Amino acid sequence: MSIDSATQNWSTAERKIMEATYRAMLEYGYSGLSISRIADQFDKSKASIYYHYDSKDDLLLAFLDFVVDRFKTDFAEGVDEDPNSALTTVIEKLVPLRMNDEEFQGQRVLIELRSQATRNDAFREKFTEINELLVRTICEIIERGIENGTFRDVEAARVAEHIVATVNGSTIDRVTTDRETAPAAVRISLVSYIDSELRSHR
Amino acid sequence: MSIDSATQNWSTAERKIMEATYRAMLEYGYSGLSISRIADQFDKSKASIYYHYDSKDDLLLAFLDFVVDRFKTDFAEGVDEDPNSALTTVIEKLVPLRMNDEEFQGQRVLIELRSQATRNDAFREKFTEINELLVRTICEIIERGIENGTFRDVEAARVAEHIVATVNGSTIDRVTTDRETAPAAVRISLVSYIDSELRSHR
CATH class of the missing domain: 1.10.10.60 (Homeodomain-like)
Known part of the structure; x- marks a missing residue:
């Protein structure tokens, strides 16, 4: 972020x-x-x-709205691309091979805020919104790809849920452990998952 | 937990x-x-x-060791099964279709502790250990399956990293959002991922 x-x-x-x-x-x-x-x-x-x-909590909830708006702006960039490139762009943004210091710190802050969502309903609503936004964005790209014949006819929502879970798991691993090679392994496996799930024509 | x-x-x-x-x-x-x-x-x-x-932190670090021991006991149960069943058992444990109240509360506690790992090196070491343990456990099952011909000859560590990231992302989604259908979607997609990655013979 x-x-x-x-x-x-x-x-x-x-x-x-x-x-x-x-x-x-x-x-x-x-x-x-x-x-x-x-x-x-x-x-x-x-x-x-x-x-x-x-x-403070009122301000932090506004801050999460600010983050959501920022995500929307960020994701809007790739929306005109063909579905194949759009999906690759989103994955590269969500699972960068390296994070610079500010990105890393930003993700750390997001995990700390997310942890509040375990016991605070207002924070929980915001993180529900953030995950819905991620899933919907990816789902729409996949649906466009199915429509124009780029991707196989899969259940788009299920694949999108899988990608978002994998992305979120990789991010939390990155900011809460010292497993330095894990993000690259997940990035490679995710690209391979998308290839075999959406792009291979059997 | x-x-x-x-x-x-x-x-x-x-x-x-x-x-x-x-x-x-x-x-x-x-x-x-x-x-x-x-x-x-x-x-x-x-x-x-x-x-x-x-x-308090010293006690909580011991508590995380206690959790790690508990994981080890839990995972040791499936170790004698054939690799196919062992992997299914692990996935069912890590992404249950429903969590009972105690399991849910336990995962909530783990996320709160994990959030401390962003700024506390001792907590970070423990969560590095926990994720390593998960990846190693799954990796060993996959390697056994490759050896005895149950699974295809894949890069076991990469597939294990993918599974653990997906599992962790699904768990954090479950305890920090109200997206009630998401865990089942991820469970189905994960089983399908394992099928096509490890079990299909093309």
Whole structure:
């Protein structure tokens, strides 16, 4: 996750708060995060944040909306490509062979926020939305490919669920273990899965 | 995860502390957990816990060792079966169609602990060990299957990495979203992946 790309629906003030939240999350993690520390990131008072958001959790839920918007922008890029390239592009984005430091830190922050979803219904709703978005995006690419004859006539939703589970499992492995060769193995196996499931004509 | 099966290497006192830790984790989650609350679970003083463990994190790292031992016991059950049944058994255990309440709560606790691994090296080592154990267990089953001609001659480690990533992604989806049909879709797709990757003879 990087937050440098433009997203609509956000006022300049809100965007600045989101960017400050992101920087504070990178530095302190979920457990060390506070409105004061977010305010420190952009020389504003706590009051100016509370003007927009009632609480730390309220702000973090908005932050997850910001992440969702960013995903949407990111995925929209490949939408005009042919289904084959579009699917390859999505996989390359979701399971990069290497993550730069900011991407790694961003995924770490997302896992910390996701862990809150185990006991907090509002966070749970957001992560339901994020996973639905990923599955739907991939499902639509597969359906386009089936329609135009690029892919075999598979159950698109099931294949999409498989890809998203594999991607999410690989990401959590990457940010919570020291298994450095695992992401590349999963990336190769995922490409091979997609080849045999969608592209091979028997 | 259930902790009712016997594990060796643990004194009675340690086992009692682990069971109390587990119950306290189920009730309060990682963030609400304290040595006092663990002591309350089995009518012991905090001092009796500090006699065995220096801190809450020290105790939780021991708890993760306890979980690893439990995994080992659990997986050892299927080890004598033929590779086909052994692999099916492991998949059924790792991606159950339904989780009972205790299994669900146990997975929730594991995700909360795993989230600590993003910033704590000792937790990170434990989750590296847990994922290595899963991959190695599945890899060995696949290698046995290749040797005795049950499975095709694939790169066992790569297939094992794929299965573990898919399993972990499915589990985190289950405990952090409300996507109730997703686990069954992943289970079906995983069985189909294993069939086409290992069992089909083209």
